[in-house]
Amino acid sequence: MFAKRLLPLIGVLCLALASCSSTRTSGDPALAGAEEAIKVEDFKLASGDKIHLSVFGEDTISGDYDVDTEGFISVPLAGMVKADGLRKVDLGKAVSANLAGLLRSPRVTVTIVSFRPFYILGEVEKPGEYQFRSGLNVASAMAIAGGATYRASKDAVLIQRGGIGDFKEYSMSPAIKVYPGDLLKIPQRFF
Secondary structure, rough: OOHHHHHHHHHHHHHHHHHHOOOEOOHHHHHHHHHHHOOOHHOOOOOEEEEEEOOOOOOOOOOOOOOOOOOEEEOOOOEEEEEEOOHHHHHHHHHHHHOOOOOOOEEEEEEEEOOEEEEEEEOOOOOOEOOOOOOOHHHHHHHHOEEEOOOOOOEEEEEEEEHOOOOOOEOOOOEEOOOOOOOOEEEEOOO
């Protein structure tokens, strides 16, 4: 008799705790994904990204460069140039400014070779680190990780943008984009 009364109370408490424990994006999940849509040109560089510099007329400077753990690239003649937090256009201007005293009217173009990986953990078949691809969304990220386990939540995903800050809860929707450095956690469902 006591167990019959306790079971509904436990269910209500679980639902109350679940609703208090995370911040979920409000409104239509498609709109939530659209709010955060970022073009590849607008991605800010960070440690782990690989870029290609083309300096017109300077084959010895042109080449591929990795953004180091401090967020810099080491460019011949230009020295250490801060790349962390810059868009590729802004990095091109910074390298050009550093070369201005040594070259006449340096023209620098920056292209992205590869972005830092994204990470997925929790209730997926193959949790781990995966290479970022342009146009990646929650559904495709889960497919890359082998799909959901039988215990996975069917309606929620936790994302830590750029691996910084707190996890934020999003709807499990293809409209939710995944960006370089994101950490996705697929929670376990309760029922």
